[in-house]
Every structure is written in structure tokens, then in C-alpha cells.
Amino acid sequence: MRLEPGTPIDVWCVEQRLGSGGMGAVYRCFNRSAPRIRAALKILDPTLAYDPEIRGRFIREAELLFQLDHPNIVKVRNINMDASPPFIEMAFCQGRPLDAMLSDGRLPLGVAALVGAQLAEALAHVHDRGIRHRDVKPGNIIVNGDHVTLVDFGIATEGAARTMNMSGGALGTVAYAPPEWGGRQSTDPMLWDAYSLGQVIWECLSGRPAFAMPAKMDMREGIFHLLTLKRATGALDPGEGVPDDLRELVRTMTLPDPNLRLRDLREAAVVLWRHAEKGTGFLPEVEPLGVPSVMVHDDSMSGHSDTMFFPDLESEDMGQGAKPPNLAAWSEEDASPHADTIADASLTPSPVATTSRLAKASFVGLGVAAVLGLAGFLFLDFGPTESSTVASASPRPIQLTLKGDKPDLPVQTLVDGKPTTMGQSLLPGPHTFEVVVGVGCEPVDGVRPSQCGVTTTEKRVSEGTGIYPISLNYPTFVPSEVSLQISGASADKVRVDDGDWTGIKGSSWTVSDLDPGAHTLVVRGGRCPDEVPCADGCPKTCSEASAELFVPFHGGSPIVAEVALPKREEVKKTSRSRGRVTRRQFADWVKSNPRYAPEQMRGTRTADKNYVKGWSIDRPCGGAADQVPPAIAATYCGRKGLAPVSAAPTSWPEGAISYEIRAGSNGQPVLLHFSGAVSKARASQSTPTVGFRCR
Structure with a gap:
């Protein structure tokens, strides 16, 4: 049911429809007694209002969001379930949607940081109360002058309970969903918000969408395309010209691996405020709305069947017959490429769309x-x-x-x-x-x-x-047992599609829980780069091969795939465990694990700017591997770990190496002085006189 302008709802009167969703619609309304007072009313569709479950969820949404009291979050003020129709009353936010601003190009760095800082603090406030937004995108961000407001909490959840999902279902926006969405593991909604905000900041700095829904694909193909692209792209980098700390922040917030992603958005706010600029004039304030020119259709008002409110003659509102300017926090404009609505397969979904889209829903x-x-x-x-x-x-x-x-x-x-x-x-x-x-x-x-x-x-x-x-x-899905037969060089790891590497032994590997559809199996052996397959770019110490297979939905019959691993150079296994690690040993390891190359790691949380600064990975001279931070030293030692403090030698003559990175009693890295004294170690600090040894 669509409410026309002039329709009375309790003390309010409909002025303009702002958007719609599965449970109803949102309208800009004015107070019938004081027309200059406005609110955004989220109306529950009368055809759903009788359902006790839907009514309960509508009430719970209001209770959940009423907890939020932050200057950068739209405020829920009241709920009236006895009205016809029932509604949630929210503050009406004037301004311009951020996606409309970005259509004009990127924001100045100081303005982008100002927008991001306010959003980071708003989301931190939300997370502190156990609530997750899960639909952070430019279309849900309203800018008015230097002030930013986050709107549309229609799919917000309460912690792990996910109480706002009809039977667990939730709608989000595929272009801003994290890469892990739709995978076999559940998606952490806090890390979802962090990823989405990082992408929004990147788009503010670049002025273009990071991942747009392809125009010539249907929805299913588009979702698959976007998620595949996200997983293959890696962390978003705003590029040169952006300060190093802000650039690193965006990368950390958009890491494909959620376990490495920034979780506490207050840390993000600290960095963003460092670069934020107010009063630039780039973000003009919107003039307040005047008295509405809307006829109220209500026989109970002043004995008249129709009452007309006219704008003040002194106001700068629209003239007679003119359409009001698009100043709403939620508009009915066609959805942008960002606004492709999806269903969250990582939650327990439902056929009922429970979100009331404050922006016009691109409803799937x-x-x-x-x-x-x-x-x-x-x-x-x-x-x-x-x-x-x-x-x-x-x-x-x-x-x-x-x-x-x-x-x-x-x-x-x-x-x-x-x-x-x-x-x-x-x-x-x-x-x-x-x-x-x-x-x-x-x-x-x-x-x-x-x-x-x-x-x-x-x-x-x-x-x-x-x-x-x-x-x-x-x-009913009937799984098929998949057997992988390996010939040639020995294999030690296998990976399905873009999943994690799994250790294997022998010349065969079996799995029976693959989803129906096409899959790529990648097998490798030897000393190989971390994480992603290296394909034709593998080092001589690594051999890798892949096999394609297809799993039918109604399977049951065994599937056999064969793969042959090429020969490789064998690596001596004695280098890591004997004595202090040398520069040559460490350089060989870095070449096999290029993600730890100095140009990749310097100035990050893992390694400071002095990481192997005094010598060259390409042409390592003799001596111990110094200027290696404890975090990377521990990674080099792998499962064996750093040598404990108690391992010999516990002291040595004073020389070029004054300290060694060792494992303390709690397993954390510490510094052992040549005199036998033990002190704390900073995980990212690189020092010329500090070496390390493994167990």
C-alpha cells in the first residue's frame, strides 16, 4: 500500500515517500499541529501488521536502535503499534547522499578523512552495544556541511544472535560485502562493517566504485563475479599521494583475510582525525525545509474536510507548482551500481524480506x-x-x-x-x-x-x-566422494578453489564435502610462497599443478582427478635449526616468500622502516641475519618456533650481535643479551645488533 501526500498518521501527515522495502516504506512527514517539525516514519505494511512474528521483529528493531545515541547515527525516537498503520518514528536528516557526491568525483583528502572519521566513531559506538550495521555504503551516508549521518539500520543485527533476521535471513549490498561473504564459514558482522567502511573511504579518496555490479550480467552471475573479483583483488590501496598511515589503514581494513583485518574502528578514527579538515566549504550545508505545501485529508481537523498548509512568504521554499528539492536522507532515485541488494548466505536466511530499505531498495x-x-x-x-x-x-x-x-x-x-x-x-x-x-x-x-x-x-x-x-x-543434495591422485614430485599441500591450504601426505587425497559445481584443485610441494598459488611464477624450490573437476548436485558416484607435479630443487632441511640464522639463509627464505620482502613489509605493523635496511636480500653478505623484527623472525622459524631463552648458548662474548630474539616462558618473543639478561621485545622493531635463532 502506498500512502499519498496528505495522508494522516497519528499526529503526523505524509509529505513525501522516501523509500520502500519488504516490510513497508519510509515517508517524510510533518507534525499536523506544528508543520515545521518533521520526522521520517518507517511504516509497517498493513498486510503484515497482523502477523505476531513480524510485529515482534518490528518492535525489536525499534528497541534495538533506540539504544543508539550518537551524533552521527540517525535517531529512533518513538514507536506506535496502535496507529493505523503502525510506525517507527525517526529523526529526519537533511543533506546529500554520499553516493551522489562521489558521482561528481573524489573528495579532497581532508574531507574524505573527515567523513571516514565520523563513520568510524559511529560504527564503534554501534559495536560497543553489540549491534552490527552490515550495510555501510555511500547510499546510506548523508552529508550536510561538515556533519555525516549513518542511516538505514534495517538489517542491523544484535551480536551473534542476529535477531533482526526473519528466520535468520538478512539483506546486504553485494558490492560492499567482504570477500568472505557467501563462503562456508560464517561472516563476522563487525569485520563486515570494517571492510565496508574501508571500501567507502577508498572510494572517497579515488572517486570511483571499487566493485560495481556488471551491467550485462544477471544478478546471480554478477554476485559470483564480484565475490570472485574481491577475493582475487586483495586489499584496496588508495595509492601514492595518500599519507602512508592513511594508506596502510585502508589496506588493513580491506584485507581479504578477516583474521588479519582491523577490528577496532576507534583505531581507524584516530588515524582519520589526524588528516580530517573542517570548514573547507567543500561540503555546503543544506537549507532547512520550510512549512510544507501539502493538503491534509482529515475530517477531524478544524471542521474542514481538507486543510492546506502554505509555505511562508519569507521562506526560500519552492514556489507554486515547483517540485521540492531532493534534500531527503533517503531518495527514490534509481539505485546506483553500488545498490545491488543480496541475501546473506552466511546467515540463516528467510523468504521474507525483513529490511525496510531507507534508500529505495534495489529489491531482489x-x-x-x-x-x-x-x-x-x-x-x-x-x-x-x-x-x-x-x-x-x-x-x-x-x-x-x-x-x-x-x-x-x-x-x-x-x-x-x-x-x-x-x-x-x-x-x-x-x-x-x-x-x-x-x-x-x-x-x-x-x-x-x-x-x-x-x-x-x-x-x-x-x-x-x-x-x-x-x-x-x-x-536433497547427494554428495560425491572426490579422490585426487598425485604423480611426479611429492606433494605436501592442497587447496580447493580460493580456500585455505590443507596438508596432505602420500600420493592421494580424498574429500567428500565439496559443493555442487565446478572446482579447481591446486597441489603443491617444496618451499613455496605463502597463500596464493604461484602457477608459472613458482620458484625453483616449489612445484605446483592444478586439476579441474565438476561435482553434480545429485551425485553419489566417485569422482577421480589426476595431477602430475613437476620436479623441483630440493631444499636442505638443516639451515633453520643450526645456530644463529644467517643473512643468506634468511634471504633465501624471503625469495621463496615474497610477501616478506622489505619493499612489502617496511612501515607496516609487522616491520618498521629499518627492516633489513643495512644489507641486501638480493646480495646478502656474510654474518647473522640482523635488523629482522621479532614478528618476522618467529614466522621464519615456523612450527619449530624461536629457540627458548633457556637453550644454549645463554650468553656469549660481546661482538657484532649483542642480542638474540628468543622465545620467553609464555612463548612470546623476548631479547636475550649476550650477558644473559632478558628484556622485552617489540614485535615490529628492527635493530642492527639483534639476531635470532630457531629451535
């Missing part, structure tokens, strides 16, 4: 990308169909329930061959329902790809006025 119907939760409810209406049996019958809303084991893959529902949509009804008569599970499941010549699971059910909707329940089943 269940037939596109919504992931349906176990026994979730969906109210659907598909209008007249060819299968109608009674032309004069009224459409009837249906309640759709999905049963069975919920898959960890996208789920699509269809009726009569068309994707299901929200807010409609079905005409009485026979209908064909499908539940499709998988990615890239569009049929080719009437046949869906074998990586997709499908259940087809024939149902007849009877005539009547109430909601008609329909129960469907998820298709």
Missing part, C-alpha cells in the same frame, strides 16, 4: 538471489495467470513454507516457470511450483545444469479470502 525477488530459510513464510501474489480457472475469482495470498535440510547455496522459487515476487496473490486454480538450489541454474534448452537441484510440485489454490498455505521441499 526470491526468484533472483534471496536465500530461503527453513520453514520460513512468504506472502506472494502473482496476478492473473494463464492457469486461472475462474475468470471472476479474486486473487488469493499464499503462505509458502520450505521444509527439509536448508542448503548452504542460493535458493530460487518459481511458480508456473516465473520467479516469485513479493506483495501479490495467485488466482485460484492449478499452479506448478519449483524450488531451485545452486548457482548459474538458468535452463538451457529446457534443462537445468547438473550442479543445480530442483524439486517440482503441483499445487491447486482454492477459492477463498484467507491466506492459502503451500508447503514445498528443498531438493
Whole structure:
């Protein structure tokens, strides 16, 4: 139901519709007694207001967000469930959406830092109260002068409880989701917010979207493309011209590995405030709105059937017949490339869209990308169909329930061959329902790809006025056992797609939990670079090969893949464990692990600017490996670890090396002086007279 301007709601009157979502819409309203007082009302759709679960979640959302009291967060002021329709009252924020500003180009560095600092403090305030936003993007950020406001908490969650998700489902924005979204592991919503904010700061500094939804792809292909691109891109770097500490901050906030990502956004705020500039004039303030020119349709006001409010003659509001300027915190403009709405597969999803999008929702119907939760409810209406049996019958809303084991893959529902949509009804008569599970499941010549699971059910909707329940089943995935046979050189690690490396022994490896679809297995052996496969760029001490395979949805039969590892130079295994580590030994290790090269690590949290500054990795001279920070020394020693303080020698004659990095009683690095004295070690400090040895 769409409310027209002039519609009264309790003490308020509708002035303008700002946006809509699955549970209702948001309207800019003015107070009927004091028209200059405005609010943003989040209206619960009357067709959903009777449902006790939805009412409870609507109330819980208001309670959750009422806790937030921060100058950079839109304020929830009240809730009225007895009004018709029920609503949540929020402060109305004037200003310009950040995405509209970025369409004009990048922000000056001081302004970008000012925007980022306020957002970092706002999100830190949110996280302190156990709430996560999970939809931080330029379209949800309103700028007015030097002040920034974060809006749209429609999919906010309360810690690990995720109470704001209908049966656990949640909508987010794929272009700003972290790379780990949609994987096998659950996504930490605090680290989600940190990644999204880091991407927003990067876009403020660069003036262009980091990851835009491809225009010529359908939603499923676009999501897969973006997530693959994010995982392959690595940390975002604003580039030269940005101060080193700010540049490092953005990189740390957008690291693909969530375990390495910055978690405490107060640390980010400290760095950003260091570069923030106020009063630049780049961000003009928006003039306050005057008295609205809207007719109130209410017979109870002053004995008139219609009451008109006119703008003050002295105000600078719009003239007669002119449209009001777009000053809303939430606009009805078409969604930008950033605004592709997705369903969070890492949570427990639901067919009901529970978020009220304060920006106009780029709403993905269940037939596109919504992931349906176990026994979730969906109210659907598909209008007249060819299968109608009674032309004069009224459409009837249906309640759709999905049963069975919920898959960890996208789920699509269809009726009569068309994707299901929200807010409609079905005409009485026979209908064909499908539940499709998988990615890239569009049929080719009437046949869906074998990586997709499908259940087809024939149902007849009877005539009547109430909601008609329909129960469907998820298709059952039958896993296949995959066996990898390895020939040639010995292998010690295997990786599936972009997952973590897994240790292996022998010439075979077996796995039985691969999702349906295409997979790439990468096998390696020897001394190889960390993390990503090196392919044709592997060092001589590393051999690597890959195999492609396909897992069907309804499998069950064994799958065998073969791979041959090329020969490699063997590495002597005595270098790390005998005596003090030499420069040549350390240089050989860095060449095999280029991420620890000086040009990559200097000036980071792991290594200061003096890291191996006194000698060359390319042409190491003799002597002990000094100017290596404790954090990298411990990484070099690997599983064996640093030699303990108690290991011989515990003292030595004074010489070029005055200290050695050792492992203390608690396992943390310490400094052992040649005299036997022990002192604390700073993880990133590099010193010319400090060497190290492994166990």
C-alpha cells in the first residue's frame, strides 16, 4: 500500500515517500499541529501488521536502535503499534547522499578523512552495544556541511544472535560485502562493517566504485563475479599521494583475510582525525525545509474536510507548482551500481524480506538471489495467470513454507516457470511450483545444469479470502566422494578453489564435502610462497599443478582427478635449526616468500622502516641475519618456533650481535643479551645488533 501526500498518521501527515522495502516504506512527514517539525516514519505494511512474528521483529528493531545515541547515527525516537498503520518514528536528516557526491568525483583528502572519521566513531559506538550495521555504503551516508549521518539500520543485527533476521535471513549490498561473504564459514558482522567502511573511504579518496555490479550480467552471475573479483583483488590501496598511515589503514581494513583485518574502528578514527579538515566549504550545508505545501485529508481537523498548509512568504521554499528539492536522507532515485541488494548466505536466511530499505531498495525477488530459510513464510501474489480457472475469482495470498535440510547455496522459487515476487496473490486454480538450489541454474534448452537441484510440485489454490498455505521441499543434495591422485614430485599441500591450504601426505587425497559445481584443485610441494598459488611464477624450490573437476548436485558416484607435479630443487632441511640464522639463509627464505620482502613489509605493523635496511636480500653478505623484527623472525622459524631463552648458548662474548630474539616462558618473543639478561621485545622493531635463532 502506498500512502499519498496528505495522508494522516497519528499526529503526523505524509509529505513525501522516501523509500520502500519488504516490510513497508519510509515517508517524510510533518507534525499536523506544528508543520515545521518533521520526522521520517518507517511504516509497517498493513498486510503484515497482523502477523505476531513480524510485529515482534518490528518492535525489536525499534528497541534495538533506540539504544543508539550518537551524533552521527540517525535517531529512533518513538514507536506506535496502535496507529493505523503502525510506525517507527525517526529523526529526519537533511543533506546529500554520499553516493551522489562521489558521482561528481573524489573528495579532497581532508574531507574524505573527515567523513571516514565520523563513520568510524559511529560504527564503534554501534559495536560497543553489540549491534552490527552490515550495510555501510555511500547510499546510506548523508552529508550536510561538515556533519555525516549513518542511516538505514534495517538489517542491523544484535551480536551473534542476529535477531533482526526473519528466520535468520538478512539483506546486504553485494558490492560492499567482504570477500568472505557467501563462503562456508560464517561472516563476522563487525569485520563486515570494517571492510565496508574501508571500501567507502577508498572510494572517497579515488572517486570511483571499487566493485560495481556488471551491467550485462544477471544478478546471480554478477554476485559470483564480484565475490570472485574481491577475493582475487586483495586489499584496496588508495595509492601514492595518500599519507602512508592513511594508506596502510585502508589496506588493513580491506584485507581479504578477516583474521588479519582491523577490528577496532576507534583505531581507524584516530588515524582519520589526524588528516580530517573542517570548514573547507567543500561540503555546503543544506537549507532547512520550510512549512510544507501539502493538503491534509482529515475530517477531524478544524471542521474542514481538507486543510492546506502554505509555505511562508519569507521562506526560500519552492514556489507554486515547483517540485521540492531532493534534500531527503533517503531518495527514490534509481539505485546506483553500488545498490545491488543480496541475501546473506552466511546467515540463516528467510523468504521474507525483513529490511525496510531507507534508500529505495534495489529489491531482489526470491526468484533472483534471496536465500530461503527453513520453514520460513512468504506472502506472494502473482496476478492473473494463464492457469486461472475462474475468470471472476479474486486473487488469493499464499503462505509458502520450505521444509527439509536448508542448503548452504542460493535458493530460487518459481511458480508456473516465473520467479516469485513479493506483495501479490495467485488466482485460484492449478499452479506448478519449483524450488531451485545452486548457482548459474538458468535452463538451457529446457534443462537445468547438473550442479543445480530442483524439486517440482503441483499445487491447486482454492477459492477463498484467507491466506492459502503451500508447503514445498528443498531438493536433497547427494554428495560425491572426490579422490585426487598425485604423480611426479611429492606433494605436501592442497587447496580447493580460493580456500585455505590443507596438508596432505602420500600420493592421494580424498574429500567428500565439496559443493555442487565446478572446482579447481591446486597441489603443491617444496618451499613455496605463502597463500596464493604461484602457477608459472613458482620458484625453483616449489612445484605446483592444478586439476579441474565438476561435482553434480545429485551425485553419489566417485569422482577421480589426476595431477602430475613437476620436479623441483630440493631444499636442505638443516639451515633453520643450526645456530644463529644467517643473512643468506634468511634471504633465501624471503625469495621463496615474497610477501616478506622489505619493499612489502617496511612501515607496516609487522616491520618498521629499518627492516633489513643495512644489507641486501638480493646480495646478502656474510654474518647473522640482523635488523629482522621479532614478528618476522618467529614466522621464519615456523612450527619449530624461536629457540627458548633457556637453550644454549645463554650468553656469549660481546661482538657484532649483542642480542638474540628468543622465545620467553609464555612463548612470546623476548631479547636475550649476550650477558644473559632478558628484556622485552617489540614485535615490529628492527635493530642492527639483534639476531635470532630457531629451535
